[in-house]
Amino acid sequence: MAVLIYTENTSGKFKKSTFEAVSYARAIADQSGTTLTAISIGEVPVEELALLGKYGADKILQVANAQLKNFINQAYASVIAEAAQKENADIVVLSNSFSGRGLAPRIAVKLEAGLADGAIALPEISSGQFKVKKAAFSGKAFATVELTSAKKVISLSPNAFQVIEKQAEGKIEEFSPAIKQTDFRAMVKEVIKSTDKVSLPDAEIVVSGGRGLKGPENWGMLEELAGLLGAATACSKPVSDAGWRSHSEHVGQTGIAVSPNLYIAVGISGAIQHLAGVSSSKVIVVINKDPEAPFFKVADYGIVGDAFEVVPKLIAAVKEYKASA
Amino acid sequence: MKILVCISNVPDTTTKITFTDNNTQFNTNGVQFILNPYDEIALARAIELTEGGKGTVTVINVGEVSTEATIRKALAIGADDAVRINAKPHDAWFVAKQIANYVNQNPFDLVLTGRESIDYNGSKVAAMLGELLDIPSVSIIKKLDIDGDSAIVEREIEGGKEILNITLPFVAGAAEGVAEAKIPNMRGIMSARTKPLTVVEPVAVITNVEYSHFENPAARGQVKLVSPDESAKLIQMLHTEARVI
Ligand SMILES: Cc1cc2nc3c(=O)[nH]c(=O)nc-3n(C[C@H](O)[C@H](O)[C@H](O)COP(=O)(O)OP(=O)(O)OC[C@H]3O[C@@H](n4cnc5c(N)ncnc54)[C@H](O)[C@@H]3O)c2cc1C
Ligand SMILES: Nc1ncnc2c1ncn2[C@@H]1O[C@H](COP(=O)(O)O)[C@@H](O)[C@H]1O
Numbered sequence: 001m002a003v004l005i006y007t008e009n010t011s012g013k014f015k016k017s018t019f020e021a022v023s024y025a026r027a028i029a030d031q032s033g034t035t036l037t038a039i040s041i042g043e044v045p046v047e048e049l050a051l052l053g054k055y056g057a058d059k060i061l062q063v064a065n066a067q068l069k070n071f072i073n074q075a076y077a078s079v080i081a082e083a084a085q086k087e088n089a090d091i092v093v094l095s096n097s098f099s100g101r102g103l104a105p106r107i108a109v110k111l112e113a114g115l116a117d118g119a120i121a122l123p124e125i126s127s128g129q130f131k132v133k134k135a136a137f138s139g140k141a142f143a144t145v146e147l148t149s150a151k152k153v154i155s156l157s158p159n160a161f162q163v164i165e166k167q168a169e170g171k172i173e174e175f176s177p178a179i180k181q182t183d184f185r186a187m188v189k190e191v192i193k194s195t196d197k198v199s200l201p202d203a204e205i206v207v208s209g210g211r212g213l214k215g216p217e218n219w220g221m222l223e224e225l226a227g228l229l230g231a232a233t234a235c236s237k238p239v240s241d242a243g244w245r246s247h248s249e250h251v252g253q254t255g256i257a258v259s260p261n262l263y264i265a266v267g268i269s270g271a272i273q274h275l276a277g278v279s280s281s282k283v284i285v286v287i288n289k290d291p292e293a294p295f296f297k298v299a300d301y302g303i304v305g306d307a308f309e310v311v312p313k314l315i316a317a318v319k320e321y322k323a324s325a
Numbered sequence: 326m327k328i329l330v331c332i333s334n335v336p337d338t339t340t341k342i343t344f345t346d347n348n349t350q351f352n353t354n355g356v357q358f359i360l361n362p363y364d365e366i367a368l369a370r371a372i373e374l375t376e377g378g379k380g381t382v383t384v385i386n387v388g389e390v391s392t393e394a395t396i397r398k399a400l401a402i403g404a405d406d407a408v409r410i411n412a413k414p415h416d417a418w419f420v421a422k423q424i425a426n427y428v429n430q431n432p433f434d435l436v437l438t439g440r441e442s443i444d445y446n447g448s449k450v451a452a453m454l455g456e457l458l459d460i461p462s463v464s465i466i467k468k469l470d471i472d473g474d475s476a477i478v479e480r481e482i483e484g485g486k487e488i489l490n491i492t493l494p495f496v497a498g499a500a501e502g503v504a505e506a507k508i509p510n511m512r513g514i515m516s517a518r519t520k521p522l523t524v525v526e527p528v529a530v531i532t533n534v535e536y537s538h539f540e541n542p543a544a545r546g547q548v549k550l551v552s553p554d555e556s557a558k559l560i561q562m563l564h565t566e567a568r569v570i
Contacts (some may be wrong), residue, residue: 305553
């Protein structure tokens with residue numbers, strides 16, 4: 001018995017959401033009094049791998065096969081499932097990232113395991129039952145699912161579990177999995193990064209704009225505010241439909257669901273489909289000139305006012321706050 | 326080229342989600358069901374790719390007889406024929422098993438799903454299907470072009486995108502960017518009634534996930550309003566009170 005955590009890296013570095021998942025997996029291992037093995041695929045420097053020990057990995061399997069340099073979910077799923085067999089792991093944990101979504105279901109099928117996707121809390125384990133709370137209905141509700149299979153796969157939502165330092169041995173071992181050529185019928189041709197930006201699904205702060213901003217030329221002030229706060233930018237659906245912003249920024253029921261610590265909505269009315277994707281944010285700030293805008297009903301803080309006056313004042317206030325901090 | 330589009334029947338996006346039977350069942354009372362918005366995008370792209378006699382589009386749904394209105398809508402939009410696997414869709418694993426069983430007997434060059442269903446969503450069906458059929462899968466795609474027996478696909482990644490070259494057949498989950506949803510025209514609506522809809526009985530599946538209960542997010546307290554003239558105060562409150570900056 002053991003817990004296996006797949007630690008996703010981006011260009012050889014682990015993201016915060018990976019450490020969240022390691023901390024979560026460590027807590028699950030502690031719940032059932034067992035060990036935690038991490039698996040890392042691709043080129044990751046030893047100092048970076050050592051960080052997995054700091055967050056509780058007893059053992060780290062490193063797979064440095066050149067064929068696995070790029071993420072191919074079919075091939076990665078084979079490697080992780082093989083590692084799970086080798087480690088005798090009955091629980092496999094990973095992040096519910098874009099890649100994780102392509103990976104977790106395949107691992108679950110290989111291991112004949114029940115899958116709890118987008119978990120937001122530690123499992124409740126009692127009298128032989130194993131239950132996990134997760135998001136459902138595009139953020140409009142939570143579901144608790146019982147995994148009834150012997151093996152289990154859990155993918156953790158970003159920003160749902162705190163990173164906890166818990167030093168463990170973190171012994172690094174090479175792992176050379178079997179490679180099946182038929183797993184490589186998809187090939188990565190090109191990776192296009194927009195490196196200057198904070199990625200929306202992992203962002204701790206999101207600054208989002210709606211139709212109230214009138215046009216794409218007015219996004220400069222939101223980008224400035226986001227830049228100062230280390231935030232990602234987002235938008236409502238009509239804004240991306242109109243081509244003011246890219247579809248990858250569209251949040252809501254039919255866009256990306258986010259759960260940052262702080263969501264600042266500027267000129268967004270708060271339609272039910274928009275709220276679905278943002279309502280699990282910890283703190284919501286709404287700036288809207290209409291006091292009747294439905295968004296105020298689900299906000300923690302609000303300013304009833306014109307975005308074109310309020311946002312520049314917020315920018316000035318953040319600058320002042322940063323200068324004094 | 327034969328394309329299969331998996332379609333789900335989901336509550337309309339304006340639905341207020343509530344539960345019954347001690348929060349163990351989704352309350353469908355008064356709920357309007359629609360074709361999952363992402364599946365509309367998958368369907369639209371499938372129709373574009375087969376236009377002009379270049380292939381056929383079949384839609385498949387795992388659902389009870391009540392989903393036939395949604396299936397007919399897909400036929401009205403332009404699918405050539407439809408299959409309904411006559412079972413309550415217990416969960417993603419159950420759905421994927423049923424569809425994989427059908428595809429094993431009736432092969433397709435391409436299987437499209439939506440990026441996720443907006444009810445029990447999780448982007449699971451596409452990758453499970455890929456694994457069950459032992460073919461590639463990409464769960465969230467933003468672009469799809471076919472070139473002979475392979476395809477160029479754009480996939481979303483955190484902070485960017487990735488371009489993949491994939492050999493057919495494979496499974497992909499369509500998201501915005503792949504196509505614009507199509508609205509059925511009068512001719513489509515008329516012909517949908519006579520297009521073939523085959524009902525297939527389900528295979529037995531050992532399930533491993535049970536929904537035990539549901540809850541709605543906790544309500545937030547009263548909003549704290551700050552006057553526009555005191556915008557600076559908001560930043561202070563976010564720092565000292567809410568502790569988020
Ligand atoms: C199937 C379906 C799926 C959908 N999915 C999504 C989704 O995923 N995400 C999403 O966002 N929407 C979605 N929608 C659309 C949704 O119903 C709303 O239409 C949309 O969210 C409204 O966007 P908005 O708030 O930017 O624009 P509006 O509703 O037009 O609101 C603009 C707001 O800006 C305010 N405003 C105007 N000028 C100013 C100013 N100078 N300063 C401050 N405030 C100002 C106005 O008071 C108003 O409240 C979906 C709709 C459907 C039918
Ligand atoms: N009952 C169903 N019948 C057919 N296809 C489905 C069904 N449920 C989900 N799908 C497909 O799987 C996709 C992803 O669903 P999910 O994994 O539930 O998020 C949907 O967009 C549909 O294309």
